[in-house]
Amino acid sequence: MHTGDADDNDGAARLSPRPASGAAEPGQAPQLATMARRFARARDARQTEIAEDYVELIDDLIARDGRARSVDVARALGVSHVTVFKTVSRLQRDGLVTTAPYRSIALTEAGRALAQRARRRHQIVARFLRAIGVDAETAAADAEGMEHHASAATLSAFERMTARLTDRSTCEDGD
Amino acid sequence: MHTGDADDNDGAARLSPRPASGAAEPGQAPQLATMARRFARARDARQTEIAEDYVELIDDLIARDGRARSVDVARALGVSHVTVFKTVSRLQRDGLVTTAPYRSIALTEAGRALAQRARRRHQIVARFLRAIGVDAETAAADAEGMEHHASAATLSAFERMTARLTDRSTCEDGD
DNA sequence: CAGATAATTTAGCCTTGGCTACATGCATGT
């Protein structure tokens, strides 16, 4: 009843198995698996982004203020303190932070290690973006999202390029 | 009852308002707002990542196979077809795709536009990563996640650098 | 010390994005 059954093929192709070419599988099947792997990696990174943001921020707050209150975390992240509370509970469950009722948030060893890794990546990305000519504010904002998706190889390349661009004496050969 | 109340301050500082310095606000308040803005942008990008991935992939499938079946989308993304079904329903609700029962997925104008923007960013990021020496597979995988967080300024810088690195005649001046 | 202010915690709600299990529809093969 919705569409009858004939003339709406201006974009909604009928689901016949192979309308275009007979040689679809050999070129497509491995590519599908490869794509799936890449998307899985991105999905995985998305899941850890929040944890990394939290521990990095908590580490920053402790370094700056001597403590990390959930209200400060909430203000820095721009979310409600309830969201922080629940997320911090998950982080505690996952062994990244420790909390005691009505006390400031503390990082575990694992949390500190993750925070340092995250900060290092963040700095590499941010410095790199500035080095290639992105303004500081945009660099900081983009780094905030990009850092979680940069692999070790990419980070190395970023560091190489940053060094090369910062030291103006080298042009086409860095190391 | 849980911890008593006194001696666990090896990391869980008491929640006194200002234990470190009296000049906390002027240096911290604007920074908190700035950080919140950056995190909000990253959060926003995270929300649109999936939509962009879907429309870009659907566009690719249509270009390659002449149609985009949800089962193909599911295989490419590495998720179940039910997840695809539900996500595509949301995309339809948001005006990015159109679907009819048992028909292939079609992109709306808005969906096609978003797909093209996403693909362009994807290519810029991937080409750039390869240009700075990241291997192809890692570049593709990292680009998958990073593309969604690259602002226009960063993309321009990427293009500039890619051109500079690809065309070896220019060293310190691109355009 | 009592009240006010601020922070934390709890309770409950929503959307997104993932899943399994099952039901239905389409399309081809014999």
Added chain:
DNA sequence: ACATGCATGTAGCCAAGGCTAAATTATCTG
């Protein structure tokens, strides 16, 4: 033409990550 297989759709579950509202606890102030 009908069975069989594959694709799609439905129902229901879960966790994450967001929210408001209300209750509880700390801390500061008067």
